[in-house]
Amino acid sequence: MAEDLGFEPQWRTEPAGEGTYREALMFTADAHRHPSDAWVSMFLDEFNIAPHDFVPNFPDGDRLIEGVEPGTLDESHRAAFAAIVGEENVSDSDRDRVRFGHGKSIDEDIALRLGQTPNLPDLVLHPRDKHEVARIVSYCHEHRIPIVPFGAGTSVVIGTRADHGGVILVLRTHMNQLLEINERDQVAVVQPGMMGPDYERTLNSVARNLGATEPWTGGHFPQSFEIATVGGWVTALGSGQASTYYGDAYDLVIAQEYVTPIGTITTHAYPATANGPKINDILKGSEGAFGILVEVTLKIFRHKPQNTARFALMMPSWDDAVQTARKIVQGEFGKPAVLRISDPEETERGLALKGFDAGAAAKYFALRGMKPGSRCLLIGTAEGHRKAAELIAHESLKIGRSHGGVSLTGFATKQWEKGRYHDVHVRNDIMDFGMVIDTLETSVTWSNLHQVHQTVRAVIEARPGTMCLSHASHFYEQGTNLYFIMILKPESIDEFFEFRSRVVEAILAAGGSPSHHHGVGRLFRDHLPDHLGSVETGVLRALKRHFDPHNIMNPGVLLAADEELQD
Structure with missing residues (x-):
């Protein structure tokens, strides 16, 4: 409550003005989600801000867009x-x-x-x-x-x-339809500009005009679900919060149609072939560098939300949480849809934000040996057939308890679900107040997870006054991903970018990948040659030359020096 702070933060409540820079920078022009009072208390303590100094102090982008450099096309x-x-x-x-x-x-x-x-x-x-x-x-x-x-x-x-x-x-303006549902093959054909909620809503609705006789789900629910398109999921190789069961975007794609400078490429919707290297796979994640995705055929799954089984555990340590997650996905009894483990800092800050770091909850955790600064939260859901979901939840809890975990029932998971798509909007308020929140994510194996986590955390913690919330939430038999959500009040813009560069270098030096599911873009392109290797990067360059001889397709993504391809 605001009175607990002793002042009312000057959060912005009005939507971005039409035709302003702020309208362009926001995820949606009228959306906002203010940090809670508990978050504000953390900001004041962590960044040593006096309440009277907690005011908007960074350019808000409210200036009208006008007088920009004119275009040069004839x-x-x-x-x-x-x-x-x-x-x-x-x-x-x-x-x-x-x-x-x-x-x-x-x-x-x-x-x-x-x-x-x-x-x-x-x-x-x-x-x-x-x-x-x-x-x-x-x-x-x-x-x-x-x-x-x-x-x-x-x-x-x-x-x-x-x-x-x-x-x-x-592509979103007109090319935004679900074209066909094939229940026999269990696939849907979609245009790239369809928004995530529209896609899911149509699948859920028993769209008989498209060939459906029962409700379906796409199974892809990234944090950006409400504000992203199906085509974006595929071309950036996204991963949804339920990917441990349904798969990443890479796994969901059965066939694609791309328009390239050398012609249209349509791949076949076979589940598997042995016809040489798969063109379908080469095109996934190409970020517009090879061509324009105009249709995609995706796997779909029966929609049975009534069967969802939620579970959660408090684990004694990060290693216990990691080992529990590994044994769950390697257990061969089926996989959870959502599976997420938070490291000690993310766990402690999450408990504090919900008020569970004191009172009866704190006493309960203490009695069960869950020590602050060590304990880690694990949450999960199991979906699909009712008996399968029940089995997965049961076995997951069994493994967690064998590592000293304490069941929290499904309550903690339900609490997380409330903000799973909306927390992205707090960035606007945080930036208005001169702070920065940014996320880096990487892929790791079980063998190097701790090395990457410890190395990167050491670099982040070496900068005083930096919060870092870390978790893993996309799991495979061979490994997982790691998120590093950094919140800081930088001395300057340049200081922030220099700090972020050090963190990226630490991720790569410790054995992580430049990206797990956000794509490469221009942010990570310069890291690809060292990460992939010169011979491997040469394969991408050869593909670029083939599909796009004059380097007109999204020039500058994926390949650092692709300007050289131009005639």
């Missing part, structure tokens, strides 16, 4: 595009060029707050179907005009910024 090109998509689907307004020319990385957020837009597309196009996309790509290939595909613009790795001008293809 008017003849604009006329050609209008002839393809219709004049109403072509825009060169300052507002649209800024809005659709940026994603949602911290880098772009800060730049937009400061009104800095050095690189913008010349035109924004809204194709109505895949045939128009093919005509646009062919025209751009002929005239050497860069193209950047745009879904909902939620890339956090600078994956959709038009650094080389050209045109933005906004």
Whole structure:
């Protein structure tokens, strides 16, 4: 409650103004989620801020977008595009060029707050179907005009910024339909611009006009679920919160159709083949560098929410949580949908935010040997057939108890579910008050998980006044991922970026990957050659040359020096 703080934080409640930089930087213009009073107390303590100094003090981006550098494309090109998509689907307004020319990385957020837009597309196009996309790509290939595909613009790795001008293809406006549900093959055919909630809602609704006779689910629920498109999931190789059971986006894709500068590529919807290296796999995660995804065939699953079994444990230590998670996914009794383990700092801060670090809850944990600074939260859900879900939950709890865990029933999991899609919006308030929240995530094996976790935490903790919430939430028999959510009040913008670079270097030096599921974009592209190897990077470069001889497709993502490909 605000009275517990002794003051009312000056959170912003009005939506972003139409045509402002703030409208462009927000995930949705009218969405907000204010940090709780418990969060504010942590900010004051951690960053040594006096209550009277806790005020908005960073540029808010409320300035109108106007007077930006004009585009340089010849008017003849604009006329050609209008002839393809219709004049109403072509825009060169300052507002649209800024809005659709940026994603949602911290880098772009800060730049937009400061009104800095050095690189913008010349035109924004809204194709109505895949045939128009093919005509646009062919025209751009002929005239050497860069193209950047745009879904909902939620890339956090600078994956959709038009650094080389050209045109933005906004796929969400018109290409946003679920085209077919094939229950016999258990797949759905989807256009790339369909938003996550629309896709899931249509699958759930028994869409008889699309071929359904029962409710289905796509099984893909990333934190950005409400604000991202299906095409974005596939082209950035996303991973949902229930991926341990349903699989990552990579696993969900059965077939794709891409428009490339050398022609349209359509892969077959077979579950498996032995016809050489799979073109379908080569195209997944290509981030628009090879072509434009115009249709995708995805696995679907029976929707049985009434069978969901929730469970949660408090584990004595991080190692106990890790070992429990490993044995669960390697147990061969089926896998949970959601499985998440929080390290000690994330656990302690989570308990404090909910008020469970004191009172009866604290006494209960103490009696059960769950020590502050060591204990770790594990939460999970099991889905599918009722008996299977019950078995998975039962066996998971059994393994957790064998490592000293204490069952928390499903209450902790339900508490987490309340904010699973909305917490992303607190970034706006945090940034307004001169603080930064950013996330780095990496893939690890069971063998090197502790090394990566300890190494990266040491680098983060070496910077005074830095919160770091770490967890793992996408599990495989061979390993998992690690999130590092950093919250700090930097001395300057440059100081933050220098700090983040040190953390990235620590992740890579310890044996982690540049990214687990956020993609590469322009943020991590320079790290790929060292991470993959020069020979392996050469394979990507050869594919780029084949699909995109003139380097017009989202130039600058994936390959650090792909400008050299241009004739």
